[in-house]
Amino acid sequence: MCTTQSSLTLNETNEAQMSWCSSCQCYSLVYRSCCASFSRAELRQFQAVLDSLTADKYCYDFLGRPHVTLHSSQAKVGFCLSQADVSVLKKFICEALTIHEAYKIIQS
Numbered sequence: 820m821c822t823t824q825s826s827l828t829l830n831e832t833n834e835a836q837m838s839w840c841s842s843c844q845c846y847s848l849v850y851r852s853c854c855a856s857f858s859r860a861e862l863r864q865f866q867a868v869l870d871s872l873t874a875d876k877y878c879y880d881f882l883g884r885p886h887v888t889l890h891s892s893q894a895k896v897g898f899c900l901s902q903a904d905v906s907v908l909k910k911f912i913c914e915a916l917t918i919h920e921a922y923k924i925i926q927s
């Protein structure tokens with residue numbers, strides 16, 4: 820996670836925030852109590868993983884509701900998401916990327 824002054828918040832809700840750091844060239848995603856940093860390519864991969872999640876992948880029972888757990892290859896820390904969470908994240912990341920593209924056009 821980048822906490823420098825060069826971090827630009829792209830979009831946020833009461834449970835999620837996406838920001839872009841022009842120094843590190845990375846996106847930071849905070850969703851509830853989870854956080855992750857991605858390069859552009861890694862964020863595209865994460866979007867592809869979210870898109871690939873079919874109903875049968877939600878086989879982790881958390882508080883009596885089906886969730887999917889997603890892990891980083893670098894650490895045993897990850898996201899535990901319901902289908903509703905995945906739907907929210909997919910839309911939220913698309914919105915952040917659109918805002919980032921608009922921001923880059925305005926800046927150029």
Ligand SMILES: [Zn+2]
Pocket residue numbers: 821822823825826840841842843844
């Ligand atoms: Zn940074």
